[in-house]
Amino acid sequence: MMPWFIGFIIFGLYPMIMSLYYSMCRYDVLRIPQFIGLGNYEKLIFEDPYFWTSINNTLVYTFLRVPLCILGSLLLAVLVNNAVKGVKFFRTIYFIPSIVTGVVLSVVWLWMFNPQYGLLNSFLAYLGIPGPLWLLDPNWSKPSLVLMSIWSIGGGRMLVFLAALQGIPKHLYEAVDIDGGGWWARFRNVTIPMLSPVLFLWSVLEIIFSLQVFVEAYIMTQGGPLNSTMFYNLYLYNKAFNDFEMGYASALAWLLLIISLIITIIQFRLSKKWVHYEGMIR
Amino acid sequence: MKNQTIKSSVKNISIYILLSLFALFFIIPFLWILTTSLKGDAQIFTIPPQWIPETFHWDNYTKVFDRIPFLLYVKNSVFISAITITGTVLSSSLVAYSFACLKWPGRDFLFIVLIATMMLPIQVIMIPVFVFFKEIGWLNSFKPLTLPAFLGGGAFNIFLLRQFFLSIPKDLLDSARIDGCSEFKIYWKIVLPNAKPALATVAILTFMFTWNDFLGPLIYLSDQAKGTIALGLGMFVGQYVTEWSLLMAASMLMMLPMLVIFFVFQKYFIQGFLMSGLKE
Numbered sequence: 001m002m003p004w005f006i007g008f009i010i011f012g013l014y015p016m017i018m019s020l021y022y023s024m025c026r027y028d029v030l031r032i033p034q035f036i037g038l039g040n041y042e043k044l045i046f047e048d049p050y051f052w053t054s055i056n057n058t059l060v061y062t063f064l065r066v067p068l069c070i071l072g073s074l075l076l077a078v079l080v081n082n083a084v085k086g087v088k089f090f091r092t093i094y095f096i097p098s099i100v101t102g103v104v105l106s107v108v109w110l111w112m113f114n115p116q117y118g119l120l121n122s123f124l125a126y127l128g129i130p131g132p133l134w135l136l137d138p139n140w141s142k143p144s145l146v147l148m149s150i151w152s153i154g155g156g157r158m159l160v161f162l163a164a165l166q167g168i169p170k171h172l173y174e175a176v177d178i179d180g181g182g183w184w185a186r187f188r189n190v191t192i193p194m195l196s197p198v199l200f201l202w203s204v205l206e207i208i209f210s211l212q213v214f215v216e217a218y219i220m221t222q223g224g225p226l227n228s229t230m231f232y233n234l235y236l237y238n239k240a241f242n243d244f245e246m247g248y249a250s251a252l253a254w255l256l257l258i259i260s261l262i263i264t265i266i267q268f269r270l271s272k273k274w275v276h277y278e279g280m281i282r
Numbered sequence: 283m284k285n286q287t288i289k290s291s292v293k294n295i296s297i298y299i300l301l302s303l304f305a306l307f308f309i310i311p312f313l314w315i316l317t318t319s320l321k322g323d324a325q326i327f328t329i330p331p332q333w334i335p336e337t338f339h340w341d342n343y344t345k346v347f348d349r350i351p352f353l354l355y356v357k358n359s360v361f362i363s364a365i366t367i368t369g370t371v372l373s374s375s376l377v378a379y380s381f382a383c384l385k386w387p388g389r390d391f392l393f394i395v396l397i398a399t400m401m402l403p404i405q406v407i408m409i410p411v412f413v414f415f416k417e418i419g420w421l422n423s424f425k426p427l428t429l430p431a432f433l434g435g436g437a438f439n440i441f442l443l444r445q446f447f448l449s450i451p452k453d454l455l456d457s458a459r460i461d462g463c464s465e466f467k468i469y470w471k472i473v474l475p476n477a478k479p480a481l482a483t484v485a486i487l488t489f490m491f492t493w494n495d496f497l498g499p500l501i502y503l504s505d506q507a508k509g510t511i512a513l514g515l516g517m518f519v520g521q522y523v524t525e526w527s528l529l530m531a532a533s534m535l536m537m538l539p540m541l542v543i544f545f546v547f548q549k550y551f552i553q554g555f556l557m558s559g560l561k562e
Contacts, residue, residue, distance in 0.1 A: 007373070007433025012399055015407035015414070022409060029413065076304065082297050090301045092548065097308050099540050099551075102494040103512045104533050107519055108315050111526050119314045122331045154308060156555035163556050212403055215496045219516055236405055241501060246409050253405040260403060 023250035033247065040251035051252070053227050054235040055259070057142065061231065062210040065146045070203055072153040077161035078191070091154075091162075098155025106219035109148045110135070113220075135221055138228035145216055145229065157202055164198045165191070193276040200275045204267055208260055232256055319343070319530035326526055342531040349528065352535070354507065355514040358424070362510060363492045365428040370488045371481055374435030378443035379469045383455055393444075400437045404497075412501055426502045427495075431488075439484045442557055446480035447473060483554035486547055490540060511536050 023040055025033035044051045080091050100108070112119045113134035121131030134144045172190045181189065192199075214233040217223060223230035223238075232252070240249035313333070318326060319342055321335045346352050380386070381393055415426040434440070450473060458468050474481065499510045509517070515532055544551065 007430065008395075008399075010414070010433065011407065011411060011430055015410035016402075018410035018413070019406050022413075029416065079297070079300055079304070084294055084297055084301075087301070090305055093305045094308055095551070096541070096544065097311070099490065099544050100537060101490075103496050103515050104494070104536050107515060107529055107533050108311065110519065111318065111530060112311060112314065114526075117327050117329070117331070117526075119311065119331070122329065126330060151308065151311065154304075156551075159552055159555045208401060208403070212405070218496075219519055233405060237497075240409055240412075246413070249405075250409050253403065253409065256403050257406050260401070264401070 019250045022247050023254050025247040027247035028244045040248050054230050054232045058232040061142050066206045073157040077158045081165045094154030098152040102215050106216050110220050138226040141228045164195050168194045196275040200271050315530050319534050321527050342527045346532045350514050355511040359511040362427050366431045366492045367485050367488050369431030370435040373432050374439035378440045382444045382447035396437050422505050427498050483550045
């Protein structure tokens with residue numbers, strides 16, 4: 001127990017307090033932090049246009065990516081829940097892309113998105129459709145990154161959804177069949193409510209992860225074109241480790257924490273409307 | 283009756299068609315990376331693309347080793363991963379043991395704190411931790427990347443192991459206690475051997491994370507000779523962005539251990555994700 005406690009203090013509690021303190025300082029690592037109160041926050045919110053650009057980019061990315069990924073994994077889980085021969089083989093194939101993450105994922109998709117010779121535009125050209133510039137077009141850069149993350153929907157999320165699907169009692173579906181409902185009725189009235197706790201948990205987690213997007217933008221676009229992929233975290237990294245404005249970057253980090261918290265609280269509030277817990281009386 | 287069989291086989295066929303379409307969507311990028319990695323410069327830029335290169339440029343792979351100190355990076359990454367995995371498995375299992383099998387005041391409260399730290403954006407603690415390591419002179423060494431693993435081993439891993447330890451029968455532990463076993467001995471001799479699949483899962487997930495970690499090495503390692511493979515690949519992009527065949531060869535090389543580990547330990551991946559969903 002002790003090691004974790006020390007670890008928690010050194011790498012949890014102490015940094016949190018220090019980070020809050022730094023966020024109220026002017027601090028460039030070389031000199032001692034200078035306390036300036038809420039100055040960093042004021043500057044961020046009222047004077048820094050990049051702050052709002054990065055928030056906007058990050059939110060757009062998050063709200064494009066999370067619903068698509070969750071829905072995609074769910075549909076995939078429903079598909080591989082069919083007890084046909086060889087379905088395990090397909091599950092394995094679907095899972096493989098999800099082990100490719102971070103730098104490798106970014107590098108190989110940089111090549112796939114290549115407007116002239118990449119896989120995507122070669123394929124589109126074959127179909128006679130002129131492909132977009134993908135990462136080089138400010139309107140396409142965020143959707144491109146979302147598309148890239150869809151390649152990984154067959155990972156852990158799909159497996160968790162699959163396990164949850166297999167835990168749904170058969171008699172619930174039979175009841176729908178007796179009422180004469182089709183697959184949509186089964187999906188809408190049994191699958192979604194029964195899976196809603198898992199779907200809720202993952203949507204909370206995925207939003208938090210998405211708000212922290214970094215490596216993709218750092219490797220693939222460096223925030224461009226026209227700052228269209230200047231995500232919150234990339235901006236924070238640049239402030240902290242390129243400009244060495246540690247105080248300012250700490251203020252950014254705390255605002256991210258507050259934004260994450262607000263979104264999570266809203267999700268919890270909304271969840272009362274749609275999440276169905278077994279044995280809960282409504 | 284006959285109608286029924288026709289209907290169900292139509293259903294099966296359409297399921298197979300869907301399954302195969304998705305399989306193509308997931309697999310084709312791999313083939314594309316592989317074939318690009320074996321092409322010469324001229325062959326890459328052909329329209330339409332060739333799926334099977336005219337001549338196989340295996341030397342792309344050896345060129346990677348000439349351009350960047352690839353072997354050194356692999357060595358560094360393996361070193362960091364090995365220490366991190368050891369530290370993570372040891373300390374997260376120890377902490378998980380005390381959360382799952384021991385009773386002490388404040389335990390449940392601290393467990394909630396632990397869960398809450400999983401939600402915390404890493405950026406909030408990143409800067410003070412960086413400053414801390416700078417103050418004690420650990421920058422540009424492997425220590426900031428490896429030693430923290432011995433202190434706790436990550437909230438998610440603790441959570442995962444705790445869930446698994448809870449499923450070990452209490453009677454087993456209690457009878458050992460009656461026999462006068464020390465708690466550490468129970469942990470070492472009974473709990474750990476019974477939790478091998480869960481420990482393997484933690485080890486594998488830790489490996490995947492460490493092998494791919496980019497932000498950590500980027501912040502802490504400035505000396506090129508200390509770079510990790512993820513960092514090396516990232517630099518490769520900046521320096522040789524037009525040499526796609528080399529980049530893809532390097533990516534294949536970095537992907538390879540992960541693919542091998544995935545195929546060997548497939549069931550642990552699945553277990554890991556399912557364990558995180560275990561009920562209280």
